[in-house]
Amino acid sequence: MDRDQLLKLGGKLDEVELVEYTDPWPVKGTKAEKRAERAVAAWFTLAGLSGLAFIGVFLWWPWEYVPATSDQHWLYLLYTPLLGLTLGLSILGVGVGVVMYAKKFLPHEVAVQQRHDGPSAEIDRQTFVAHLADAGDRSTIARRSIIKRSALFGAGAFGLATAALPLGSLIHNPHKDSTNKNGLWHTGWLAEDGERVFLRRDTGDPHVIELVKPEDLDAGAMETVFPFHAPKNSSGGVDYAKMEGMLAGTERVDEHELFEALRRSDNPVMLIRLRPEDAKRVIKHQGQEDYNFGDFYAYTKICSHLGCPTSLYEQRTNRILCPCHQSQFDALQYAKPIFGPATRKLAQLPIQVDTETGYLYARSDFNEAVGPAFWERKS
Template sequence: MAQQDNGDSSAAAGSAVEKSLPPAASPGTAVVASDAFANPGLPPHNLRVTDLDPAKERQASRRVGGLFILSIVGSIFAIVAYIVFPIVPGDLVSVRLNTLFLGLGITLALIPLGIGAIYWAKNLMHSEEMVEQRHSTRGTESTRAAAANIFTLGNKESGFTRRKLIRNSLIGALAVFPLPAIVFFRDLAPAEDPVALFKTTLWKKGTRLALDPSGAPIKASDVTLGSVFHVIPEGLENAEHKLEEKAKAAVLLMKLDPSDLNELPERKDWSYNGIVAYSKICTHVGCPVALYEQHTHHLLCPCHQSTFDVTNHCEVIFGPAKRPLPQLPIAVDSEGYLIAQSDFTEPVGPSFWERSA
């Protein structure tokens, strides 16, 4: 009797399991989720305060407009700060003030613009959830009409044309916002002609060659075969713009066997007993050429591997540089110190300065 009860219980359990399973499908038929579950649909839409109270809607609109107007004020403040607090070369206080007030102005222009756009979307734009059915897109008249309708609907839901304060203040903020950048572009151009600046350095006739950074003058007898020195004009510490002038006037001084030098005829007297001096600034993009290979007599720029042959008036033998390093004509004064015969006869530094002349 107990066995029969157990059998009946198993049959009942099996029947319950069968009822809980989804309906059986015949071979070749797929069972989809909709056969077992109903679409719950979208959750009910909760109205916001601005949807229920016109006064709150107007208040939110004024807040958005106020934020956009504040962005306009920030842009104007940045322009005024740029003019009122200019950077004075060598004056760190002016740099700090310029950076501080420009940063404040740009921040005041950007943050209210972003907050205003978010506040507008959260409190005033259409907030109901929507379901858009996927469909194939075609360039038909009906498709274009539907797209135009979407823009019309978006305009209606956002209230862009209806809310004049938001529209006008946003247009004003977006129109004024780029103005500081346009004013700041002035810093991208030097006050003087760059070609003229790079054609002139502190080197002049009779200026002694001095060691960098000590500033001690160099005697020709102290320059040994195979040696290389980083050289600056004597008295550079008294220059008005020391760093800028040093960047242009930096020179590499080397001594080779005079028989190894293949000098141009017009430059025969630009060296002294195998001692030659060339600009340290690469003619590619202005990196410092500071690597000298004694055995090959090659100068290497570490930035883009432009290589110059010292034995052949520093002509380019490898890399992206387009012209040789400018040579500084040198001689020896009555006390045996190396001096410059003149300034460089061509612009130093990147070739694009010369090409723009």
């Protein structure tokens, strides 16, 4: 049997009654049909161009922070909106193109069929395939090359755009520069080329530099601090004269560096001054016995569970609390987790006091992973 015969037979066997089966274009090749065809192709083309634009923005648009005083700041501000706009237009183009094609070119069919239980017989499967093939022919997609090409272009570019998001992180090697502060193993507390990194408080104004001295905290107090990389002199040591000028606001500073120190996600550190009676009961972690300075202990604020800020400190119990999932860490036992889903201690920052100025500084970067684990972590 040919396809037309199978169509009729299949309808009878399946008890299908065609109430309406109207060809939207009974007269072929009219101007209206061509306009509809071009409209559908235009939406698919928009989807393709938008998908390619998304890939271009994702790969090459300047995304790193630029200070507001820079002429390039507006480009940085446009990065995220452009990603949303281009990907959204690509999704919209594919969706509208498909819907418009269905409305403009697919036959308007109204059919009534009785439902039956159990699997279909072989003859039903054969007639079903014939119906599908006939529907493809009646949709006229085979002879509309401009729509096929534009649909392939739009859907293909949209597919590439959606694949660029997960593939981008695989193409970029996160460990390429792992020896500097931008690597996964380090934070903004890394002292490069022998520089000294002081503990800085956040005053609310990123342009104001205020460092921390031991006498600034009362016993039982906690403060969040951030790194400040002191300027160096010609011999490689700290340029104290220039640093005092920066603190006083008379020396020029790198505004981008100051702002980034306060905003980088792995920089916040809890500086805790234990009460003298509590400091006597401290249990230190092996290999970190000298990381504290007297009663002062510094731990990362990034929870080892999912990276939330451990912003709460109970003075009476000496517990560090994470408000997201209620993990608790004992400040008297090297910030060991004692409750909640966290299973790793908070990373401890080694601190000391600068004898020249009396300010607290970090002796080195953390020697363990900060925050949630990643797959290269060894413990």
